Amino acid sequence: MSTLTFLGAVGEVTGSRYLLEVDGEPRAHRLLLECGMHQGGRDAEGANAVPFGRLADELEAVVLSHGHLDHAGLLPRLVREGYRGPIHCTADTAELLEIMLVDAAFVMAKDVEWENRWRARAGKPAIEPLYDEDDVALTLSLCVPHGYGRPAHLPGGVTLVFRDAGHILGSAIVELTIPSGVQRRRLVFSGDLGNPDSVLMKDPEKVYDADLVLMESTYGDRDHRPLAETLEEFARVLEEAHEDGGNVLIPAFAVGRTQEILYHLSVLYHEGRLRQQMVFLDSPMAIRVTELYARKRKALDPEDLKVLNVAAHGDPSQYLPILRLTRSVEESMAINRIHGGVIIIAGAGMCNGGRIVHHFRYNLERPGTRLVIVGFQAEGTLGREIVDGAERVRVFGEDLAVKARVHTLGGFSAHAGQRELIGWAGAFHDHPRFYLVHGEPGAQRALQAALGEAGIEAEIATYRQRLEL
Template sequence: MSTLTFLGAVGEVTGSRYLIDIDDDAPVKLLLECGLRQGGPDAERRNAEPMADLARSLSVVVISHGHLDHAGLLPRLVREGYRGPIHCTGETLELLDIMLRDAAAVMGRDLEWENRRRIRAGRQPLQALYEQTDVDRALEQCVPHSYGEVVTLPGDARLVFRDAGHILGSAIVELNVPSGGRRRQIVFSGDLGNPGSPLMRDPERVSGADVVLMESTYGNRDHRPQEESIEEFAQVLEAAHDEGGNVLIPAFAVGRTQEILFHLSRLHHAGRLRQQRVFLDSPMAIRVTELYARNWRALDQKDVSSLNESAGGEPHRFLPGFRATRTVEESMEINRIHGGAVIIAGSGMCTGGRILHHLRYNLGRSSTHIVIAGFQAAGTLGRALVDGATEVRVLGETLPVRAQIHTIGGFSAHAGQRDLLSWAGAFRDEPRLYLVHGETVAREALREALLAHGLHAVIPELEEVVAL
């Protein structure tokens, strides 16, 4: 009998990892996802846990999309001995080339600073989770596929990717595996997109499954309608302009940044963006935005057409006043601006990156408006701001929070509760539903909502093993 083991993203949103043991003539171990844990006091320790035994036992790895909480530990898996294929979509491979290299560089810089401090204190230096050479090997092992392509895997398993509508290249994963003399259809939602979000197509519906792993990030609430969120965003921009302050937007480099730039462009052409300067202050987000532009055919063509029409087909007119700041020196210059600017910078949960420097210079000003446009995991600085902290630690300093904080949930790239229920309702024959990628409150609320719709769902525990 084949089994499924929940190794991550249960009771939390990050650290996605699931192990499928395929009971065939020659047993095969398949790893679905290899995500980095982000936020919380134990994340660093858990990311550093040995992976050698797992790495050397695996035959194949499958990745749903390029966010680090789903794929950020791939180089560590390779570093500790995995030498098999890593299956993903073609666009995901392009994103991983950006995301993993950036992650290795950031970790390297942070580790160098931390080890200097530890050595001065007479403590043992820490080891890197992985380095650029490990990223190179991981990327070499990636095998790209198109949506709908049927891929034969070891253990007589079959793989198909479907469009999840979350970010460029994101996929719903279908796995068909032998188990106890029969075949079982496993469907992993990955991160399901928010239907109606710009640039992305709506998530595909899947009807056939025996076992479903479904994300529950927003299982306890719905997002505001897109039109209301855009209006709220416009009003925040207007208020910041009138008060003479800056607008800070901590944004994920993949998906959220591109959506925000889309909205800013539309607001500009509607005459509702009074700020004359818009900075994208994230080298990684700049590279990802360029990747989106190159892969425009993979995006929602209605939105692409609307951008072209409003700009008269001239890219430089999409968002006049836009500036991509790649260098540290350019980023530092922004901190001299005390008002009238929109500053988009990573990281999306304020756990690192250039947004921290902008928060340092702007948090104490009541004229500053901070737009939180995505999920903030427990234990992150972004979550503290959302929860109303009056002071926070930033770059080793305790800073007062006088800035105005705005949470605009309609910009989320995740499906809300209503959309999750609709997606789950498309399955026939009542498959076993396991709720993953959600904090406790969200998972329990989604389970109750599913039950009210006649669908039974299970909340798995970490390292729980279930038969397929």
């Protein structure tokens, strides 16, 4: 009997990982669906450091839904411990991984360097990063890219098909047809389902046939605010910041959210509604991803691109003339000499590191500053502290008062809201078994209840729960 075991993203929104064991002789074929990094606080660091053990040698294949680190960030760690099999993903995800994982290794190396300096002074032993750039290079060499809708054959007689999830470039719904005893079972994993209101991405595909569905539940407890209302509030916040003479800080996820924010800023600019002097994209990774999105225009929503082309007078390369790309540390530091009148988009999206934290040091205590939160903030992150109303936060050992005005704009989310999740689940025929993953407990309970009202029974997955297929 083939089985599925939940190894991550249960009761939380990061660390996605599921083990599939398929009937076989002399032993079962072992496949890993997702290999995500835990994010948010010291507990996450400890979880990421737990060795894969025998799994690294026994796995025959890895399947990825998309390139975000909470779904793919521990792949180089798996490879470091001995995995040498194929990593199946979409072609665009393979290109994104080259940016994401190289950056993750670089940031890790810097963090470990700083940590080891402190350890040396304290007489403590040095530590090593989870992985380095050599591990990333080997990981990338193992990637096997696929197009949407094209069946691929995996060990154990498993068939894989990717469907467009509409979340970020290359994101996929994963369909696996699996031998189990004398039958074949179809497992569908939603990955991260996109928000149909968000720009640039196409709408998530509906899937109709499955025996077992794993569905994300990040925003299972709410519907997103209509995009038109969100855009009006965004424009109003920018106008108020201009009138107050303060800077606007936008912690943005490098993949997807940054490109969406730049899109909306470009439209406001060409409508004459953006009064800031400059927009800084202060994230080397986000810059590289934005350039990748520009090269991958055929994968994006053509209707949204028409708007962009009109706004940019037919020249998409000039869609936001006041945009400044700051790649170097020196360029980033220079921004902090500007006390007002600019928009700063910087990573990390949950404020748990990256250049945005440096900008907090110079802007968070200024009442004229506007901090615009445009993405999900996981428990244990600095961003979550601020969203939850912290009056003071700790940044690089300094105690900072949060005097900036904080605005949370949920309508920009790249995740499906509760209504969209229920609609996607309701498309399946013949009542498959549903398990909710990738969500915090409150959101999962709310979605479970809402699905029940819609006549769809769903269970909430638990850590190391093992299902027979």
